[in-house]
Amino acid sequence: MMRVTWATDQGSPARPNEDFVATALGAAVVLDGMSIDMDLETGCVHGRPWYVGQLATRLLAGLLDHGLSPAAALAQAITETAAAHGGRCDLSHPWTPATTVVALRVRDQAADYLVLSDSTLLLDQGGRVTALxxxxxxxxxxxxxxxxxxxxxxxxxxxxxxxxLLTDGATRAVDAFGLADWPQTLATLGERGPAALIEQVREAERSDPDGRRWPRHKRHDDATVAYCEFPAP
Structure with missing residues (x-):
C-alpha cells in the first residue's frame, strides 16, 4: 500500500505553473516543465503547461501497466504526447516543450522508480535515506x-x-540554500506535510529577495512535492 499526499505552488503570478503532479493507486509522477522566456517562440501552439499535463497523465497510465518498465512507459507517453499535438506543432523546434520526470510505482514486492534530469527522488529504506x-x-x-x-x-x-518526489523548486532548502539535509526534508514532510516544506523554501527565498545570499536565476521557482508513505503490514 502506498499513501500519497502532495502540494504544488506557482513560482510567479506572471507565468503559469509548469510543474505537474499525478497520482493513482500505486503510482505517482512529478514533472517540471523547462522554463524559458515567455516571449520565445517554441513551435508549439498548445504551450508548456498543456504538454506537461499531457505527458504526466499518459506516463501515469503507462506505469499502471506492470508489463511496461518505467522507461518503456515514459517512451510510450512521449510518443503518444507527440501524436496529441495533432501535426499542428513543430516538434523539431529547439525550444519545443520539455520536462524533467520523476516517477514511482508499486508492483508485487518491489517499488520501481525513474528519474530524468534534475528533479529528485528520496527513498527511505529503514532509516537509510538515498537521494536520486x-x-x-x-x-x-x-x-x-x-x-x-x-x-x-x-x-x-x-x-x-x-x-x-520533488522538483528543483522544492529542493532549494537543501541543494541551493544548505538549510537542511535529505533526512530532515523527509522529517518535515512526515511531520508537517508537503505544503509546509514548500513554505520553508518560500520563507528562505523571501529573506533573500535579490539573491545576494543565494544567487539564483529566479527569485521563486514552481515547487512541487509528492510524499509517499508505506505503512508496515
Missing amino acids: TADGSGFAAADPRVAGRALTGSVPLPELRRAA
Missing part, C-alpha cells in the same frame, strides 16, 4: 529515445518506508 537525481541533460520532449537516459531501478517494497 539525474544530470541536467536529456529533458523529455518529443523523442522517445530520451527515456533510455533516465535513471531507473527498483527497491524491495518491504524495506521502503517513505519516498518523496
